[in-house]
Amino acid sequence: MKKDSFFQKDGVKTLLASLISILIGMLSGVVVIIIVGIFNESISAGGIWDGIRLVFLGIFNKARDAATGTLMFGFNPTYMGNMLFRAMPLILTGLSVAIAYKTGLFNIGAPGQYLAGTCATLFLALSIPTSSVPAWLVWLIAFLGGMLAGALWGCIPGLLKSLLNINEVIACIMTNWLSASLVTWFFDMSSLKNVLEGTKTGYIYKTSMVINDVIVDGVQTVAGSSIPEGATVLATRGGVATSKMGLDILFKGSQVNGGFIVAVLLAILFYVIMEKTTLGYQLKACGSNRFAAKYAGIQDRRNIVLSMALAGAMAGAAGSLYSLSGNTEFFWTTYQSLPAVGFTGIAVALLAMNNPIGVIFSGIFMSYLNINGQQLTNLTAYNEYITDVIIAVIVYLSAFSLIVKTWLNHKRKKKTVSPAGGAAAHKEEVQG
């Protein structure tokens, strides 16, 4: 058998299709910027040029020159690090959507699972006293608890689908809003609302904050790291944050931490599970044809629930790691809106064609666009939503890039079919 040339390899073609989608998406962003610039009197030609440069290179921007007002570009470690920081939850929610997609399920429930993970993690990290349990163990419990909560929440649509034949899209949408209300309810009753910093209303404590349960004049109350005189400390909570793992030295002044590395490791783990294990094979078999898989002796119902649980665990991990970074705050009255990072996960997975390794790169790419959009808002008359337009165009194109790929394969097959290869080609058709 002849070996495929580099450009004929399946993976390379997928990558090329994604890169072409990205390019067209970016170009359509540029077109929108130019059109809006022309029709809006307040934007000059220079403003348009700044806008275009920032869409591509915002991450390398070093602010405007004070004297001339022109943009300066160069390596900016803060933005670079923040890009990796924001990529962390995107990789994980992308992974969540991708895992479910492999089993033929459309996990639009990532926002709800993300909230469930956030809720469990915040509760565990802020409730277990760090005065008696070491902080690293609290971190681990909180992280695993977040994943578990996401997994359980993901199980619900999975169970509804496998046992009662309820469309998973509807079940996911309903559980999203249920989760949003439940989380609001939980924090409303909890004692985790930030009362120590007077200006912060409606937020939960940062996990990195140190909270002391104290008794002052016979009344139990909470205090920050400075304990009032004559108070008895009952327990100390909080002070839990993900280790920086040296990334803060590499990217000075940024928010990046070890969570990014955890996310990448999880993506690699899922690549191995999906490609090299029986479990992964069974999940994918259910995705290609549930009934054929059942006929082959694979428990389709169990696998649907399992797939949703794994997907939920990843979305939960996203919320968990984001809240454990120590510098993020959670606005707990969340019942009116769902976290956007869950929905962006769909775009991340689609751009990566549901490949766990690809998800790492598409997640980083999405947060690269996100940082560029932030620069647009700060420095020009444009705003960050142009990057959402670009992402939408890319997802739109990815809807038929798969078709283009099969078409390319089909053309090649016709050319290379020989009497000897006929049987092989036929076999391929049956599989497809």
Add this chain to the structure above:
Amino acid sequence: MAFLVRQTLVYAIPLMIVALAGVFSERSGIINLALEGMMIFGAFIGVTCMNVMVGLGWFDAVKASGNMWTMQWLLLLAMMVSAVAGCVFSLLLAFAAINLKADQTIGGTALNMLAPAIVLFLVRITAKQNNLLLASGDSATWFMIKKSMWGFDKSYKFGFFGDAFLNKVYLTTYFCIILFIIMSVFLYKTRFGIRLRSCGENPQASASLGINVNKMRYAGVMISGALAGLGGCVFAVTTANASANGDVAGFGFLALAVMIFGNWKPLPIAGGALLFGLFKCIAASYNTLDVNGDGVYALASIGLDSNFYRMLPYLITLIVLAFTSKSSRAPKAEGIPYDPGKR
């Protein structure tokens, strides 16, 4: 009680009409996950259209003339413009799904992302904030049908019927109910409607009888886009106070749920929308709800948490789905790109 009826209708009407929008698309064989996006786009265009009319001085001219009924025609015009906008926007889905045979779920998701992105991008540039509001007044001052417009003064007692259906209502409610009936009859009783539905069940058989499947599917998606765009405008006027901020509070997705809930059939959809609207209404106003008019807020006195009521609409939907989904039957050819060679 009159308030409950009125408010339930306000929530139920957009759901009903947008769910019907979904029916037209899915019955022709195209999964329309983009209802949310189409609503968002329609709402934005509707509010923009109203703002243009404010800018032209039409609203003030009507107010000066003293006959507020004329406003209803302007509202109707804005709704029509929204419908056209939704229709144009839906062409993106139709093109990807029909001509390029793309994955319809992904195409719909893309439109759901595109609509708020474009809307927020433009709103932020023109309005310098994330919310496009009417330049003057709000939807209640301009569009609400009040007692005075029927020629009664404020002290007149309207009674239950009048309070529920004639006072403080919007034209959109009645327009949408009539449209819902017309479109349902159109889908079930006309030759076009039956042909459209056949394309969602067995397109190859339809084609063998000389029906152009692709044209029918284009028609289905475009009608769907028009109805969803109109629904977006209705939502903006009745619940969002004539503002557009790239968000319709998940109503598009809820409409999708109502559609599946209603088994892709108009009558159960109307029932489902009303049920959902009722619980949505209870969630929004349970603590001031006086069901039997004795001055006691019955639900508030039970003492349940407001978050419980907020969860009710979604919980009820899931429970009803659990009981009905065994008999649920989606259009057979839904989501499968039409391939003439396949039998």
